[in-house]
Amino acid sequence: MKKTLFLLLVLLSILVILIRYSSKAEEILFGVKQKSGISIFSIPDQATVLIDNKEVGKTPFEDKNLEVKQYTIKLEKEGVSWQGNIKLNSGTVTIINRDLAQNQASSSGEILTLNKGRGITVVSNPQQSEVEIDGKSYGITPISINLNTGEHSILVSHPNYLKRSIKASMPPEYNLTVSVDLALSEVDLTTVSAPVITQTPEVLVKQTPTGFLRVRDQASLNGKEITKINTGEKLVLLEESAGWDRVRLPDGKEGFVSSAYVEKVEKQTN
Numbered sequence: 165m166k167k168t169l170f171l172l173l174v175l176l177s178i179l180v181i182l183i184r185y186s187s188k189a190e191e192i193l194f195g196v197k198q199k200s201g202i203s204i205f206s207i208p209d210q211a212t213v214l215i216d217n218k219e220v221g222k223t224p225f226e227d228k229n230l231e232v233k234q235y236t237i238k239l240e241k242e243g244v245s246w247q248g249n250i251k252l253n254s255g256t257v258t259i260i261n262r263d264l265a266q267n268q269a270s271s272s273g274e275i276l277t278l279n280k281g282r283g284i285t286v287v288s289n290p291q292q293s294e295v296e297i298d299g300k301s302y303g304i305t306p307i308s309i310n311l312n313t314g315e316h317s318i319l320v321s322h323p324n325y326l327k328r329s330i331k332a333s334m335p336p337e338y339n340l341t342v343s344v345d346l347a348l349s350e351v352d353l354t355t356v357s358a359p360v361i362t363q364t365p366e367v368l369v370k371q372t373p374t375g376f377l378r379v380r381d382q383a384s385l386n387g388k389e390i391t392k393i394n395t396g397e398k399l400v401l402l403e404e405s406a407g408w409d410r411v412r413l414p415d416g417k418e419g420f421v422s423s424a425y426v427e428k429v430e431k432q433t434n
Contacts, residue, residue, distance in 0.1 A: 188422040200252035201228030204237070204260045205385060206406040208424030211241035211264060224267035240265060246271060253279060256338070261330075261385060264433060265347065268306040270406040272347035274330055281339030283310040284332075286320065288344045305344075320344045326405060331386045347406045367409055367426035369393050373419070379419035383408035390419045401428060 204213055206223040213225045215235050220227070223239065232254045238247040244264045252258055262273035286295050286303040295302050295309075296319040302309050305320070313334045321327040325346040334340045369377045376394055380387030383405055391413065393399065399421070403410035408420045 172381065180190050180305050197226070199234045200230050200254055201226070201257035202230060202235075202237075202250070202252060202260065203257055204239070205262070207243070207263045207385065207422055208241055211239045214238040214240070239307050245326060246273070248275070251277075252275065263344065263347070265406040269348045272326065272345050272406060274328065274333055274345070275343045276330075277341045277343075278335070278338045279341065282337065282338055283308060284316070284318075284334060285309075285339060285341045286318065286344065287341070288320055288322070288346065289344055290322055290325065290346065292343070293320050293325075293346065295320055298359065309421075312339055318342060320346065322346055324349055326383070329384050329386055366398045366429050367401045367411060367421070368422075368429050369397050369399070370425050370427055372425050379411070379413065379421055381419060383410070383420045387420060391416065393421070399426070 174303045192218070202225075204223050204225040209223050212219060213221050213223060215237060216293040217236070217238070226328065230252055234249055234251040236247065237250050237260060239245060239262055242263055244266055246262050246264055248260075250258055250260065254280040258278075260273070261275075263271060265271040282388040284297070285308045286305050291306065292304045294304055295307055297309065297311065297316050299317075311334060313336045315333045317333065317428055318330040318332060319327060326349050328344050328346055330342060330344070332340055332342065341366075372395060376392040378392055379390045381390055382388070393413070399413060400407055402412055404423065407423055409423045409426060410418060410420055411426075412418050
């Protein structure tokens, strides 16, 4: 009796170890396949999402019941598209955030993935981009940094490219990999002679799904919300970039709005 009990305990211990340390154990022992997830955001939103050439929805899109393998992801909106190959990891959610643009040089975005380990790894296009985390400079990409778990603000920059700001949360026992694409910046207008401006450009806030438009402190979905502007209001246009417009609000403050929900109008000066 004691020998039988001892053998049962040994077998139970082995089973627990297999389940804990082998990602294939559940599938082998119980026929249960490991699952993973994906969350996709885009500017403009409501972009068509295709996974392995099959249309599955519109952005923002989320599916947390996907098989663990590599997928081809494609986003399309009004003739503009982006495509990439994404390998999903068991028990984690991969995040894709893209600013769609007419050409690749103006397109930007990031992919956030989790793997067993610790710290953060940042890779970028172009390479050798500067990395700041929580306001502290750490060096150039590609780079791996040992950081504590919790929420962090990541800023990636490179000369002649638009900066990219990302907020991410690092869970315990995982390494966060951030793959960033930077967009080329606009031509420095201070070096270009221009005629006297006789009109002041403005943008009109179009209809939005929420009935208002968020104004952020950075040209990114990760930017902090400054205020909300009602549809039909006009804002002074200060600068245009890929997917975002820098505007001046009626109270004199400046911020960024999604160019998908505004249209340019011209106001004649006195």
